Amino acid sequence: MTENSLTTKDVKVSYGQHESLHGVTLDFPKNQITALMGPSGCGKSTFLRCLNRSNDLLPDVTVSGEIEFEQQDIYGPKVNVVALRTQIGMVYQQPTPFPFSIYENVIFSQRMIGLHDRQKADEIVERSLRQAAIWDEVKDRLQRSAQSLSGGQQQRVCLASVLAGAPEVILLDEPTSALDPIASAKIEGTLLSLKDSYTIVIVTHNLQQASRISDQTAFLLNGDLVEADATKTIFMTPREQATSDYLNGKFG
Ligand SMILES: Nc1ncnc2c1ncn2[C@@H]1O[C@H](COP(=O)(O)OP(=O)(O)OP(=O)(O)O)[C@@H](O)[C@H]1O
Numbered sequence: 558m559t560e561n562s563l564t565t566k567d568v569k570v571s572y573g574q575h576e577s578l579h580g581v582t583l584d585f586p587k588n589q590i591t592a593l594m595g596p597s598g599c600g601k602s603t604f605l606r607c608l609n610r611s612n613d614l615l616p617d618v619t620v621s622g623e624i625e626f627e628q629q630d631i632y633g634p635k636v637n638v639v640a641l642r643t644q645i646g647m648v649y650q651q652p653t654p655f656p657f658s659i660y661e662n663v664i665f666s667q668r669m670i671g672l673h674d675r676q677k678a679d680e681i682v683e684r685s686l687r688q689a690a691i692w693d694e695v696k697d698r699l700q701r702s703a704q705s706l707s708g709g710q711q712q713r714v715c716l717a718s719v720l721a722g723a724p725e726v727i728l729l730d731e732p733t734s735a736l737d738p739i740a741s742a743k744i745e746g747t748l749l750s751l752k753d754s755y756t757i758v759i760v761t762h763n764l765q766q767a768s769r770i771s772d773q774t775a776f777l778l779n780g781d782l783v784e785a786d787a788t789k790t791i792f793m794t795p796r797e798q799a800t801s802d803y804l805n806g807k808f809g
Pocket residue numbers: 572577595596597598599600601602603604615
């Protein structure tokens with residue numbers, strides 16, 4: 558039986574009085590890539606942000622339903638939210654490195670939790686940059702500003718920063734939409750190489766990308782989950798007409 562890393566049941570999200578997500582139930586199998594797709598405004602990012610409680614950072618948001626990470630309620634009273642966001646890390650659409658060196662960007666979250674050992678920090682930086690497939694490009698200039706890198710390189714440094722926290726799950730919100738096809742392909746290749754060790758959830762507008770890299774695809778529409786299944790099934794034989802219409806470019 559497939560082991561799930563994250564499970565969700567009847568997740569609803571409202572911004573103020575307006576309900577944007579109407580009760581989504583979806584499981585995220587361990588060591589698989591799940592793609593969330595759907596037209597603009599259907600609730601993909603809203604749902605993704607629930608998975609590591611990033612919505613808590615926004616004003617006037619109400620989340621209900623159940624979200625469990627390794628069988629623990631992530632909205633439970635004893636949860637350490639900072640630790641949770643390290644275990645379930647997030648990479649955003651725009652690469653957003655801090656105005657520090659590449660080295661300090663990667664090790665930033667570890668510094669925040671008290672890492673001062675130079676040798677340990679060196680090891681974590683190298684391992685994370687290697688996993689993010691950017692070590693060879695930056696190893697001779699780790700003290701250069703991360704902001705001096707190209708967009709694609711910055712995105713891989715941001716991924717390395719998440720990996721430095723030794724997460725279990727990596728959430729990515731349209732991580733390649735600001736990148737050219739070559740930089741996007743590098744990120745896709747990196748994600749495929751990471752899935753043996755991590756559970757990955759990616760929001761994407763790029764249908765080819767979803768079909769290339771994901772194991773499971775979920776289609777959302779107007780705040781509802783229309784269907785979720787193995788990616789091949791969704792793309793070849795979707796159950797719902799709305800999914801088929803979306804895949805055929807009839808809306809979105
Ligand atoms: N911070 C917010 N405050 C108020 N409403 C929001 C906020 N974030 C999202 N919404 C609303 O929630 C709905 C879902 O938005 P969301 O960004 O989750 O969709 P999406 O599918 O990720 O869209 P896109 O593909 O354009 O990024 C939209 O109606 C949006 O206006």
